Amino acid sequence: MLAYLLCIAVLSGKYVEGSFGPFNQTYDYVTVREGAHMFYWMFYTTADVATYTDRPLIVWLQGGPGGSSTGIGNFEILGPLDLRLQERNHTWVKNFNVMFLDNPVGTGFSYVDDLRYLTTTNDQIALDFVEVMKGFYRNNPEFEGVPLYIYGQSYGGKMAVDMAIRMREAEEAGTIRSNLKGIAMGNAWISPVDSTLTWGPLLLAAGLVDQQGYENIQRAARAAERLFNEGRYVESTAQWAATQREVFGATTNVDFYDILTKMPVPSLPDTRSDYEISRDMMIRDRPYRSPVRQDEVNLNTLMNTEVKQALGIPEHVVWSSLSNDVFDYQRGDFMKPVTDGIEKLLNETDIILQKYNGNLDLICSTPGQILWVDRLKWSGAEAYQRAPRNPIWEDNRLEGYYKAHGNFRFFWINVAGHSVPRDNPAGTNAFLRDMTSFG
The missing domain is CATH 3.40.50.1820 (Alpha/Beta hydrolase fold, catalytic domain)
Structure with missing residues (x-):
């Protein structure tokens, strides 16, 4: 090393x-x-x-x-x-x-x-x-x-x-x-909106969902589109997250960053809201198929x-890979x-x-x-x-x-x-x- x-x-x-x-x-x-x-x-x-x-x-x-x-x-x-x-x-x-x-x-x-x-x-x-x-x-x-x-x-x-x-x-x-x-x-x-509306067709073409799963995803995606067209932007963001939930259910947790793999199913019930799950995934920006090697350091600890210490960052500043407040303020x-x-x-x-x-x-x-x-x-x-x-x-x-x-x-x-x-x-x-x- x-x-x-x-x-x-x-x-x-x-x-x-x-x-x-x-x-x-x-x-x-x-x-x-x-x-x-x-x-x-x-x-x-x-x-x-x-x-x-x-x-x-x-x-x-x-x-x-x-x-x-x-x-x-x-x-x-x-x-x-x-x-x-x-x-x-x-x-x-x-x-x-x-x-x-x-x-x-x-x-x-x-x-x-x-x-x-x-x-x-x-x-x-x-x-x-x-x-x-x-x-x-x-x-x-x-x-x-x-x-x-x-x-x-x-x-x-x-x-x-x-x-x-x-x-x-x-x-x-x-x-x-x-x-x-x-x-x-x-x-x-x-x-x-274009991205969200194509999740269902892509998954159907790849054989990752059946017709019912496709229809459930598209119904949710069209609701997000309708809210956006009505100028209800924060609600459209929430509905985007709900569409992701439909994708997870229809595919048994396909990885949104790589459709050839899936995200792990939590051993305990996930108490986060649809929005919180989607927000954390977008900020994560890393496919779950990327394995954490035993010789890798923990990024949060390293930073x-x-x-x-090396870069002289002020003591009160805490680095985080999940800047939830930043995401929340951009919801609209x-x-x-x-x-x-x-x-x-x-x-x-x-x-x-x-x-x-x-x-x-x-x-x-x-x-x-x-x-x-x-x-x-x-x-x-x-x-x-x-x-x-x-x-x-x-x-x-x-x-x-x-x-x-x-x-x-x-x-x-x-x-x-x-x-x-x-x-x-x-x-x-x-x-x-x-x-x-x-x-």
């Missing part, structure tokens, strides 16, 4: 005291507004380059909302160390500078002075993102002008859309000197002991789509919009993504529909398919569920290269 190192790292003439692990890194808090303090942790690329600014900066956003990028995204998915504290073979740090951002405020090591400072809308999250990036560039001015890409998984993909809009506005106003080139929406919660926004924002970016900017999806995912199912993609109103819509769907070959293995036109592209990734970078690193390399030319 690679023991973590408390070291003094020399980074371009600057000193970072109390780093975690043998990798060049920087981290800090930025007060994005009164009472709201956001934490970022960036690892400098290990690529063989003259200077690390020769490679792009990628910001990784976890889902939920309320999932921690510094913990889940870093140690469980694509950071330099895995949960055995061994170097990860497929870490993105090999090709990019990677920032893990605990976002929205209240998530992970980010914190608020009072719950009233939590965000309630996607746009508020985006405005906070602009502020934290301003703070990052103040602390690290060498990254001004370096190509910036935002990669968001699940709800992180939804957040990335409004972040791109607000970042481009700030760039044009001259209030930030970033160079946003593209965003990626990975298994993203872009159009929640609240060695990592917290949870079921709202961000397709209007995607159309705005496609029609008014040159920002690359990349959509990738693991084909084993249920919560953000590929059929649900295709529904909203096909409805997009943008200048290249017809040309995109006519564009060929090409195979993705990596080392003589078919890893999926892609389709692209202009600054929009869609990647179907095989043998992957909700978290494509963890499930299929080879397929991941394909869409990283497509957007950044590295990977």
Whole structure:
């Protein structure tokens, strides 16, 4: 096991005291507004380059909302160390500078002075993102002008859309000197009603439910759609959770993040409400088929002991993989789509919009993504529909398919569920290269 190192790292003439692990890194808090303090942790690329600014900066956003990028995204998915504290073979740090951002405020090591400072809308999250990036560039001015890409998984993909809009506005106003080139929406919660309405058809086609189970799921899903159309957004979120209960009952607890497996049946009755069960699952952002190895550390313990001490996190801040308050405060926004924002970016900017999806995912199912993609109103819509769907070959293995036109592209990734970078690193390399030319 690679023991973590408390070291003094020399980074371009600057000193970072109390780093975690043998990798060049920087981290800090930025007060994005009164009472709201956001934490970022960036690892400098290990690529063989003259200077690390020769490679792009990628910001990784976890889902939920309320999932921690510094913990889940870093140690469980694509950071330099895995949960055995061994170097990860497929870490993105090999090709990019990677920032893990605990976002929205209240998530992970980010914190608020009072719950009233939590965000309630996607746009508020985006405005906070602009502020934290301003703070990052103040602390690290060498990254001004370096190509910036935002990669968001699940709800992180939804957040990335409004972040791109607000970042481009700030760039044009001259209030930030970033160079946003593209965003990626990975298994993203872009159009929640579309996703929910496709759970039943996908499970029926896969043979995981019978006709009665399908009808029960669809009845619940259509109720969620009706509540949304009536503007009863909080109630629609509750009905979304009730639809998940119907899925669990019809499939004996299929895993929403990988339909080839199922979640464990509790040995004792689960006293949580449908909403609480669904909320905790969305924040967890990890398929149950990912076994916990005996040599893995407990993430919650790691983050609240060695990592917290090494990074100098304030004593009163407790890292948690379940930021329930963050999720609860977003309930009114949870079921709202961000397709209007995607159309705005496609029609008014040159920002690359990349959509990738693991084909084993249920919560953000590929059929649900295709529904909203096909409805997009943008200048290249017809040309995109006519564009060929090409195979993705990596080392003589078919890893999926892609389709692209202009600054929009869609990647179907095989043998992957909700978290494509963890499930299929080879397929991941394909869409990283497509957007950044590295990977």
